[in-house]
Amino acid sequence: MLNSWKRPKIKILKTKSEWIWDIIGYSFYLGSLIFLIYNWNGLPDEVPAHYNGLGEVDRWGSKMELFILPIVGAFIALLMQVFEKFPESHNYPERLNKENAKEFYLVSRKLVNQLKNICLIIFAFILIESVSIALGMGNGLGVWFLPIAILSALIPIVLGIIKQKKIR
DSSP: OOOTTTSOOOOOOOOHHHHHHHHHHHHHHHHHHHHHHHHGGGSOSEEEEEEOTTSOEEEEEEGGGGGHHHHHHHHHHHHHHHHHHOGGGSOOOTTOOTTTHHHHHHHHHHHHHHHHHHHHHHHHHHHHHHHHHHTTSOOOSOTTHHHHHHHHHHHHHHHHHHHHHTOO
């Protein structure tokens, strides 16, 4: 067993799938910011600020609160980008060794990349829907939003665990 201080530092180039996930995630994020800025002057003073489990607005707040989602999204993206950069610091099973470290690192790094970008997409969707509701063009996230958001994060985690279990 290798403790986290003695794990090998391996340079692994970013994979095509990681680049694709980044392009999609950051495009949604930037698109939602552009959408917010473009519609800023048309927004009323009060906008959706919180949703209940059924995707219905249950609190209205200042339109300045709409910046909370992009700020939290940027924080999550930066933090997870750091985690992606140092896969040797992730948590691994005891069977991690110098021979299989590269494979473990890649599976773990891809998982962090996917979760980062899924978070960006979810936050972008909430921001776009909040702006749309405030402008009278939307009617709530819908009852399916929460289950889909949870599943979209759980599925990569389960697949990552399955891939890790196959590593010898």
